[in-house]
Amino acid sequence: MNTPIYPMTANAMPVMTDARFDRGEMVAARPVITHEETPAELDNAAIAAVAEEVLGLAKLSLTAAIAEPEGSLRGTAEGEVAMALHKMPFAQHGGKAEAMQKRAAAMLDADRKAMAPVFGSVVAREAGGLPEGGKVRDVLGAIEGGITRAIDVVDLKITPEQFGVTRPTIDVPIGPGLRLEDGNLVVPRDLLGGTQFEAGGGEFEAALSGIEETEESAIESGVFDLERFEMVWGGTAGADPHPESEFEAVTDKLRLHVLRVRCVDETNPEWWGDDEIALGGVSVDEDGDTKKIAERFVGSGFRDGRSKTVNWPYHMFSLRESYHFPKRFGVSFLLAEKDNGRLSAAIQKLWENVKGAVSSAIAKVAAAAGKAVAAFLAIPAAAPVIAAAISKAVDWVLGRIVDWLIRLFGDDIFPAQTAWITIPSLSARWYHLDGQWGATWSPVLTKRFRGFGGTYDLDYRWQLYG
Known part of the structure; x- marks a missing residue:
């Protein structure tokens, strides 16, 4: 007998799983595909801190590019977004382009510390001899080249523990020579074996080098603590938990189908009229790679x-690109008026740059924490989970950027909408409408776009196939 189970999550939404029972005992769980939305807030402290800094830098870069379209950011993703905004039809009427440029310039002339909550630590700290109470534009040299380069100057206050990493430890025998000096524990050399601290070699240095340079020692030294990592990141990656053909034929490809676009509320007739709608996008695979x-x-x-x-x-994804599961994929939809495709293309490029900035920031934190932490981040059980978190952070940053642009310059932009899906196994399926497990097509799903004074719905489905 097959009995569906509907465990309840904290927000009381059912999460569908399925199990087979034999005389009251569960024999095998059936893998079920899940869908999710971009979170309102990022729940990982380290990723959230990185995302906030990247968001601040992106806002600063966009503000500078909008204020000075022909300035140093021309040719960067931020410069292309600014140029596209200036050339959109809405900006060509009623002096909107000039007003947008003046408002951005006023933000650059504002007090740096007052604008720190908007632009992040790069404008808050006193660096390079900048005067107290200086203007935001005093730090624009830090963002030349865009956010991917600018992240190098950000002072990220993130500890390895926030990544779910514990620091390497050394076992020290208890002896009478132990003492405290300036709050530090001092261990006599004879308690550690004579020449272990000799310059240029010794067993201790060799052991420490091993801790720093190998993935295995990251686990053995306690740097990789599975329980702590799962607590911080919400899980780990591993092999397919369900053998191939355990339930039925394996499907190893995933495709997203766009079904229709529906007008719920017509956009502002001042500029829309009978103009044409186009759809662009960005895909994100299980390793965080974007296309x-x-x-x-x-x-x-x-x-x-x-x-x-x-x-x-x-769009299509391969489920065999890497061995680990679960796999998380995303497609970000960019809806635009056909003549405004330049903005869609610029946001696609901005997505790539934001991802590069987030990844660079995490690499920077790992390098500062030592090679053991860097090795930990590459462990197969950890790397895919972190890559998925980076993708989620990038989506979160892009959403916040567009929301900010809308608040700053009006609702003349359609925010991107991202469809996320998690595949727990090659044998995973959806439920049929009659409640039976085994569907290779998802239900029809909908993303809603609001902008330009109107509302549009996009219907889509996922498909598994071999």
Whole structure:
């Protein structure tokens, strides 16, 4: 007998799993695919701290690029976003482009410390002899080249423990020579074996080198603590928990299909009229790698209640690119008026730069904490989980950037909407509408876009196939 189970999460939403029972005992759990939204807040302290700094740098870079479109950021992703905003139809009416430029310039002329909550630590700290109470524009030299380079000057206050990493330890025998000096425990050399601290060699140095340079010693030394890591990150990665063909034929490819775009509320007629809608995107695989999805024409003449059915096989992922599970994939949809495709392309490029900045920041923290921590971050059980968290952080940063631009310059932008999916096994399936497990097609899912004074829905489905 197959009995579905619906355990409840903290927010009282059912998470569907399925199990087979034999005389009351569970025999095998059936893997079920799950969908999720971009979180309102990032729950990992280290990733959240990195994301906040990258968000501040991105805001600062965008503000500088909008204030000075022909300035030093021209050609960067931030410069392209600013140029696209200046050239959008809404900016060409009623002096909006000039007003946008003046508002950005005023933010650069504001007090640095007062703007620290907006732009982050790069404008808050006193560095390079900058005067007390200086302006935001005094630190613009730090962001030349965009956020990917600017992250190198940020002072990230993140400890290895926030990454779920414990520091390497050394066993010291108890002896009468132990003493405290200036609050530090001093261990006599004879308690550690004579020449272990001799310059240029010794067993202690060899052991320490091993701790720093190998993944195995990261585990053996206690740097990698499975229980602590799962507590901080919410899980680990591993081999497929369900042998192939345990339940039925294996499917090793995942495809997202865009079904239709529907007008819920027509956009502002001042500029929309019968203009054409296009859809671009960015894909994110299980290792955090991103790819640009080419823009496609959807249709024109949208009015309230009207929809356009396209039935596109939009993007495909391989489930065999790496061995680890669960695998998390995402597709970020960028809806735009066809003539404004320049903004869509610029945001795609900005996604890549934000990802580079987040990854660089984490590498910077790991390097500062020592090679043992860097080795830990590459352990197969940890790396995919961290890559997924980075992807989630990038999506979170991009969402906050667009929200900020909307608040700053008006609702003339469609925010990106990202579809996330988690595959726990090659044998994973969805439920059929009748409640039976085993569907290779997801239910129809919807993303809602609000912008330009209007609302549009995009319907899509996921498909597993071999």
